[in-house]
Structures are given as C-alpha cells and as structure tokens.
Amino acid sequence: MAAPAHDYDLVSVDDHIIEPPTVWADRLPARHREAGPRVIEADGREYWLFEGERVATMGLNAVAGKPAKDFAMDPVRYSDMIPGCYDPVARARDLLRDGVRGSLCFPTFPRFAGVRFLTADDKDLAGHCVTAYNDWMIEEWCGAVPGLYIPMIIGQLWDPEAMAAEIHRCAALGARAVTFPESTHAFGLPSFHTDHWDPVWRALTETDTVLCIHIGTSGNTNMPSPDASYTVAIALGPIAAQITLMDLLLSRIPREFPTIKIALSEGGIGWVPFALERVDRTWDRHRHWSGLDDVPPSELFRRNFWVCFIDETMGIEARHHIGVDRMMWECDYPHADTPWPNSQGDVRKALAGVPADEVAAMTHGNAEQLFRWHVKPDVDAILGLA
Amino acid sequence: MAAPAHDYDLVSVDDHIIEPPTVWADRLPARHREAGPRVIEADGREYWLFEGERVATMGLNAVAGKPAKDFAMDPVRYSDMIPGCYDPVARARDLLRDGVRGSLCFPTFPRFAGVRFLTADDKDLAGHCVTAYNDWMIEEWCGAVPGLYIPMIIGQLWDPEAMAAEIHRCAALGARAVTFPESTHAFGLPSFHTDHWDPVWRALTETDTVLCIHIGTSGNTNMPSPDASYTVAIALGPIAAQITLMDLLLSRIPREFPTIKIALSEGGIGWVPFALERVDRTWDRHRHWSGLDDVPPSELFRRNFWVCFIDETMGIEARHHIGVDRMMWECDYPHADTPWPNSQGDVRKALAGVPADEVAAMTHGNAEQLFRWHVKPDVDAILGLA
Numbered sequence: 001m002a003a004p005a006h007d008y009d010l011v012s013v014d015d016h017i018i019e020p021p022t023v024w025a026d027r028l029p030a031r032h033r034e035a036g037p038r039v040i041e042a043d044g045r046e047y048w049l050f051e052g053e054r055v056a057t058m059g060l061n062a063v064a065g066k067p068a069k070d071f072a073m074d075p076v077r078y079s080d081m082i083p084g085c086y087d088p089v090a091r092a093r094d095l096l097r098d099g100v101r102g103s104l105c106f107p108t109f110p111r112f113a114g115v116r117f118l119t120a121d122d123k124d125l126a127g128h129c130v131t132a133y134n135d136w137m138i139e140e141w142c143g144a145v146p147g148l149y150i151p152m153i154i155g156q157l158w159d160p161e162a163m164a165a166e167i168h169r170c171a172a173l174g175a176r177a178v179t180f181p182e183s184t185h186a187f188g189l190p191s192f193h194t195d196h197w198d199p200v201w202r203a204l205t206e207t208d209t210v211l212c213i214h215i216g217t218s219g220n221t222n223m224p225s226p227d228a229s230y231t232v233a234i235a236l237g238p239i240a241a242q243i244t245l246m247d248l249l250l251s252r253i254p255r256e257f258p259t260i261k262i263a264l265s266e267g268g269i270g271w272v273p274f275a276l277e278r279v280d281r282t283w284d285r286h287r288h289w290s291g292l293d294d295v296p297p298s299e300l301f302r303r304n305f306w307v308c309f310i311d312e313t314m315g316i317e318a319r320h321h322i323g324v325d326r327m328m329w330e331c332d333y334p335h336a337d338t339p340w341p342n343s344q345g346d347v348r349k350a351l352a353g354v355p356a357d358e359v360a361a362m363t364h365g366n367a368e369q370l371f372r373w374h375v376k377p378d379v380d381a382i383l384g385l386a
Numbered sequence: 387m388a389a390p391a392h393d394y395d396l397v398s399v400d401d402h403i404i405e406p407p408t409v410w411a412d413r414l415p416a417r418h419r420e421a422g423p424r425v426i427e428a429d430g431r432e433y434w435l436f437e438g439e440r441v442a443t444m445g446l447n448a449v450a451g452k453p454a455k456d457f458a459m460d461p462v463r464y465s466d467m468i469p470g471c472y473d474p475v476a477r478a479r480d481l482l483r484d485g486v487r488g489s490l491c492f493p494t495f496p497r498f499a500g501v502r503f504l505t506a507d508d509k510d511l512a513g514h515c516v517t518a519y520n521d522w523m524i525e526e527w528c529g530a531v532p533g534l535y536i537p538m539i540i541g542q543l544w545d546p547e548a549m550a551a552e553i554h555r556c557a558a559l560g561a562r563a564v565t566f567p568e569s570t571h572a573f574g575l576p577s578f579h580t581d582h583w584d585p586v587w588r589a590l591t592e593t594d595t596v597l598c599i600h601i602g603t604s605g606n607t608n609m610p611s612p613d614a615s616y617t618v619a620i621a622l623g624p625i626a627a628q629i630t631l632m633d634l635l636l637s638r639i640p641r642e643f644p645t646i647k648i649a650l651s652e653g654g655i656g657w658v659p660f661a662l663e664r665v666d667r668t669w670d671r672h673r674h675w676s677g678l679d680d681v682p683p684s685e686l687f688r689r690n691f692w693v694c695f696i697d698e699t700m701g702i703e704a705r706h707h708i709g710v711d712r713m714m715w716e717c718d719y720p721h722a723d724t725p726w727p728n729s730q731g732d733v734r735k736a737l738a739g740v741p742a743d744e745v746a747a748m749t750h751g752n753a754e755q756l757f758r759w760h761v762k763p764d765v766d767a768i769l770g771l772a
Binding site: 068069182185186191193194218222224226227228230231232235236243244247250251268277278283286287289290292311312313315336337 | 454455568569571572577578579580604608610611612613614615616617618620621622624625628629630632633635636637654656657659660661663664665667668669670671672673674675676677678697698699700701703704707722723
C-alpha cells in the first residue's frame with residue numbers, strides 16, 4: 001500500500017501510550033513481580049493491580065476512533081480500544097497515514113508525570129518500575145519503529161539525585177525528554193522555589209533533555225463546582241498550563257538554569273499573549289517589594305519555554321505575540337481531543353493563511369530542533385507503506 | 387478650578403471603597419452596635435472589630451497615590467491612605483480630574499462579594515449589616531455626589547429569598563448591581579448548578595440588576611507553590627474569572643434565566659477569545675454524553691456576560707473575537723493596579739488605533755447601557771470643578 005501524499009509533515013509533541021500488560025511483568029526483578037504493576041480481570045473489566053491495590057484507570061480517555069457520541073472517560077479493557085493505543089506498530093500505521101512522522105508519548109498507568117510510583121510503599125520496587133518503564137519506552141516502544149517515537153522517560157520523583165542519574169543514563173540511550181508534574185508542592189514535595197530539584201535541572205541542562213509538563217499532573221482538576229458537568233474541567237484544562245507557567249516564570253529555575261528547556265504539554269496557546277502581558281505588568285508593578293528585579297518574565301518565556309496546540313485559531317492568529325519559534329503541533333492521540341484520523345484537515349484549517357516557513361516551524365521544525373529529532377525519510381518504508 | 391479637558395469620558399466598572407468607620411456604627415440597631423463592625427486602635431494600628439474578633443484587613447491593597455516602590459498589601463490605618471479611599475467627595479475630585487465620570491465600587495470590609503456576613507454567628511446582626519451597608523451605599527456614598535457612583539449592593543448569601551427581597555428593595559432605591567462570589571460551593575453553599583439560587587437570579591432579571599462577580603471572591607488564591615512570590619498570585623488573578631466563566635457558561639443559569647446580566651470584574655479580557663474557542667470546542671466534542679446539547683457557550687457569553695479591562699493591549703487587539711459590546715473599562719481605584727492619576731494616558735495607549743465608536747462603547751457606552759446609567763453633565767459643577 002502506498003503512503004498517501006500529505007500537505008503537512010507533522011511531529012506531534014503530545015500523544016499518550018496505553019501501556020500493554022507486559023511493561024513491568026516482563027522487566028521487573030523476580031522479587032517484585034507479584035507487587036509490581038500487572039493487569040487482572042475482575043468484576044467484568046480489566047484493572048491494573050499495583051502493590052495489591054486495584055487502579056481503575058485502564059485507558060484514560062483513550063477514545064480515538066470512536067464517534068463523539070460514544071465518548072466516555074475510560075475504556076475498561078484493552079479490547080475496547082483500537083490497537084494503536086497500546087501497540088507501537090499499529091499506532092505507527094495510524095499516525096503515518098495521517099502524516100504524523102514524529103510522536104512524543106506520555107505514560108498513562110504511571111500517570112502523565114510518572115507520579116504513580118512516588119506514592120508507592122516500596123521505593124525499591126518503585127525505582128525498578130521507573131527504570132523498567134524507561135527501558136521499555138526506549139527499547140520496545142521507540143525501538144519498534146525507529147525514527148518515529150521521540151523517547152521520553154519518567155523519573156524517581158522522591159529522589160532528585162537518583163532522577164538526575166536516570167536522566168543521564170537514559171540520555172545516553174537516546175532519551176530526549178522527561179515528563180514532570182505541574183506542581184511538586186501538590187504532592188507534598190518541595191516547590192519550584194526551592195533548590196531541592198537542582199540536581200534534576202542540572203542533569204537536564206547537561207544532557208540537553210527537555211522537561212515536559214503536561215496539564216492535569218498537579219493531582220487537582222479545576223472544578224469550581226463538584227456537581228458541574230465534567231465538561232467544565234475539560235474546558236478548564238489549559239488553565240493548568242497558565243498556572244504552571246506563571247509559577248515557573250516567577251521562580252528561580254529559568255534564572256539559575258538559563259539553558260533549561262521546558263515544554264508545556266496540552267496547555268494550548270491562545271492564552272499565552274494575555275499571560276505574558278499580564279505577568280510582565282505584574283512583575284513591573286510589584287518587583288520592587290517582591291525581590292524579582294531582573295528580567296521581564298516574557299523574555300524568559302521566549303528563551304526557556306515552548307507551548308503546543310491542536311487546532312486553535314485564536315492562538316495562531318496571535319502567533320507573533322507568542323513567538324512562532326515557541327509553538328508546536330500536537331495530535332493527542334488517542335485521547336478525545338485528537339484530530340486523528342483527520343490531522344491533515346485539522347492542520348489545514350488551523351493554519352490557513354499562515355506563511356509556509358511558519359507552517360513548517362510549527363508543524364515539525366520547532367519540535368525537531370527542540371528535541372534534536374529529525375524525521376526520517378524511511379519511516380514509511382519501515383512500515384511497508386512506501 | 388476649571389475641570390481639565392479630557393479626551394475620554396470614562397466610566398469605571400471596578401473600583402473599591404474603603405468603608406469609613408461610621409458605616410455600621412451609625413446605622414445598626416442599638417442592640418447590635420457592640421457586636422457590629424467598628425474600628426478600634428490596638429497594637430499601633432487600626433482594626434475592624436466584628437463579633438468580638440479583630441479583622442486585620444483595613445484597606446486591602448489601597449495604595450493609590452503611592453509610588454510603586456512603596457507598595458505593600460495593606461495600609462494599617464486610614465491616615466496611611468489618600469482620603470479618596472474612604473471619602474466619596476474626595477474620591478469624586480480624584481476621579482473627575484482623571485476624566486472618570488462614573489464609578490461602580492466594591493466593598494472591602496464586607497469583602498468584595500459581601501461574604502463577610504455569611505460566616506457571622508448572629509444572622510440577625512448579619513442581616514442588619516447587609517441592609518446598613520446597602521443603605522449607606524445608596525444614601526451616603528452615592529448620595530454624596532449624585533450621578534457619579536453607580537449603586538451596587540451586597541446580599542444575604544445565607545438566605546436566597548431574603549437576598550431576592552433585598553434586591554427588589556434596593557432596586558426601588560436606585561441600585562443597579564449586586565456583588566456575588568465567584569463560587570458559592572467554596573463557601574459550603576449549593577453550587578451554580580443547583581436551583582438553590584433561583585430566587586436571586588429571578589430577582590435580578592425582574593429588576594434588571596447586574597450580577598457583578600469580582601476575581602478573588604472564591605476564598606481561594608491560585609498559588610501553586612505557597613513559598614512563591616505573592617506576585618504569582620497577582621499574575622494569576624484573572625484565572626479566577628476564566629474559571630468562573632466556564633462554570634457559569636456550562637451551568638443552567640444563562641439557560642434558565644436568558645435575560646440575566648453577569649459582569650466579570652477585574653478579570654481582564656485578553657484570555658476571552660481563547661476561552662470561548664476552548665469552551666465551544668469542548669462543548670461540541672462532549673455534549674453528547676454530558677447532556678449539554680443546546681446552544682454553543684460562546685453565544686451565551688455574547689448574550690449574558692460582560693468583561694472589563696484596565697490597560698491590556700492583547701485583548702483590545704482581539705476585541706472582535708470578544709465582542710466590543712461586551713467590554714468595559716475599569717479604573718480599580720485605589721488598588722495597586724489602578725492607572726490613576728493617569729487614566730487618560732493609560733486609555734490613550736491601550737486604545738491607540740481603535741475607531742472612535744468602539745472607543746466610546748468600551749470607555750463608557752457599554753457600561754452606561756448595562757447599568758442603565760447616564761453620565762450627568764453636571765458632575766463637574768456639583769464639585770465646583772466647572
């Protein structure tokens with residue numbers, strides 16, 4: 001079968017893996033296999049079992065391929081999902097047919113920022129769970145279709161020195177990114193305003209690894225009324241990125257680590273011009289008493305931060321107030337927000353009237369540069385699509 | 387002294403009163419004078435005393451007239467403030483010299499949404515505190531300079547029927563607006579998604595009274611890290627309006643009360659185009675399972691909601707994605723964000739290049755229409771400025 005011709009070469013900086021049952025079962029030391037994550041069948045559905053407890057999330061919002069009227073928050077078994085959710089080759093076929101030639105994938109069972117293992121009772125087990133995921137990610141997920149998946153790892157959030165060492169270990173194996181929570185304070189850990197995380201930030205800058213912070217990883221949702229439709233929380237999703245960006249822009253991190261690279265994932269872009277204007281105005285009015293008397297926060301944004309979009313038109317229209325070089329496309333496969341299997345049409349609509357060089361930057365060029373990744377011409381051949 | 391000529395006739399839809407000590411002392415029934423709010427001197431500063439407890443907030447952020455380097459969160463006595471904070475005639479001179487010819491003022495001791503009295507032990511006292519404030523607002527504050535101050539009242543938040551009656555009573559005395567919290571759930575009250583508040587919403591529509599929801603009235607601040615600079619919370623202030631708007635747009639309120647008028651105060655405007663695009667997209671993708679299968683939320687926004695700005699440029703540039711008829715100017719006198727005493731210059735800068743009819747709408751026309759208020763030509767004469 002010949003690959004269809006596509007108008008846009010797309011690199012997606014935010015997709016989601018539904019981990020197959022084998023990730024930990026195949027890789028944990030024998031002493032940890034019983035307590036480590038594995039999939040069981042119970043009460044008419046499948047569950048992850050970890051340290052003896054059932055985890056209800058099987059495939060959070062993994063609804064790609066279903067009509068919108070059949071959306072629900074959580075498929076309850078693998079057979080509810082299309083194989084691309086958990087099979088890298090099946091997914092590669094899905095993505096490549098949509099013109100998506102690069103993809104950065106977040107974990108699901110470990111949660112988007114890998115915080116699942118932070119609360120594990122047995123930290124030796126937890127450490128093995130982290131390294132098992134990372135090895136699986138690099139060897140099995142990314143290795144299944146060389147050149148397509150940008151390796152992103154998780155870390156030992158309870159031990160910044162161990163996490164720094166893991167960043168170094170995986171960078172040597174090809175990792176380009178590490179996923180991290182929006183708020184460490186939310187998990188009872190020291191905040192972004194302490195030096196607790198300096199080993200991690202230092203490891204990132206030493207290895208040119210990107211810190212990817214996905215919305216929804218603070219452990220909180222923005223639901224002002226608990227009895228509201230859950231659509232309120234979905235509509236408010238990008239608020240999380242705004243909160244994180246302000247927290248980071250007014251923290252020591254971009255000041256002490258001026259080469260750090262931070263990508264805000266699934267946070268959207270349309271709010272950025274307002275947020276930068278607001279944070280600069282606040283900084284200017286209050287810097288005398290607040291001790292932040294140095295660089296306007298918007299300059300730090302344009303040096304240290306990246307944002308991404310699916311199909312927004314407002315943010316594209318205001319792109320020169322964001323910085324075209326800050327903006328990357330995402331597919332969000334296989335979640336409810338994904339434009340797949342119509343990524344090309346969605347991008348065409350979102351980028352109508354945008355000059356070709358800016359289109360190239362936003363659809364793949366910025367992501368290639370940020371993640372030091374180059375779309376391989378032979379991914380189609382690998383899959384027998386060429 | 388002649389009034390200076392101004393380029394812009396301004397109506398401010400968000401200013402703040404620092405209540406003088408007499409508001410409740412002069413008006414409460416004798417049995418409540420001891421427990422009612424009064425000002426005491428203690429520990430080298432002034433406090434409000436209410437039901438035997440000291441309230442540390444004397445003049446939250448009432449720093450107008452001070453250079454930015456001297457800003458602090460809270461003046462501790464009246465003599466720290468310029469008289470315009472608490473004296474309606476002194477304020478009128480300040481505002482009129484800045485070309486501000488209409489002003490809607492939020493309370494401070496009762497808190498911006500009047501929730502102070504919600505937690506009072508003695509609800510008979512609390513009810514009298516509410517009506518005393520409203521009578522003082524209409525008779526003394528607004529009455530001191532007829533035509534300048536748009537009367538806004540507070541309500542008995544613990545009793546929607548009593549609040550509805552108070553809205554009717556005050557509307558007959560000229561009130562045009564009532565201030566209300568961003569979240570009722572945050573105070574342990576039924577949310578916007580119940581019918582608990584229907585008597586209030588009904589009274590608003592029957593009297594054409596505007597519901598004014600000010601940021602910072604949920605009782606929470608958005609501080610992702612408690613040890614961050616407080617500038618993070620200030621920069622994140624407008625997030626509150628975004629959260630409230632989503633909650634309301636996806637609630638029954640604009641659907642069941644299609645003529646209700648809701649103004650989001652001090653929430654800014656630049657985020658609105660993104661928020662509307664986001665909420666429509668969310669609604670469209672999830673309406674089948676969420677039971678919200680009716681009108682796009684952006685249509686409800688353009689019928690039932692208004693927003694305001696101080697000196698944003700991004701939101702002005704994107705004004706046609708918001709709706710010029712939704713946008714009103716605010717002065718925020720005497721808080722740290724106020725452009726006073728340079729309102730004219732600030733507006734000139736913010737509205738550079740905007741056509742005259744749109745300038746007229748945003749600087750005063752929309753506010754006049756929403757609040758059924760007409761800037762009187764004789765306010766200067768009243769003050770001896772003409």
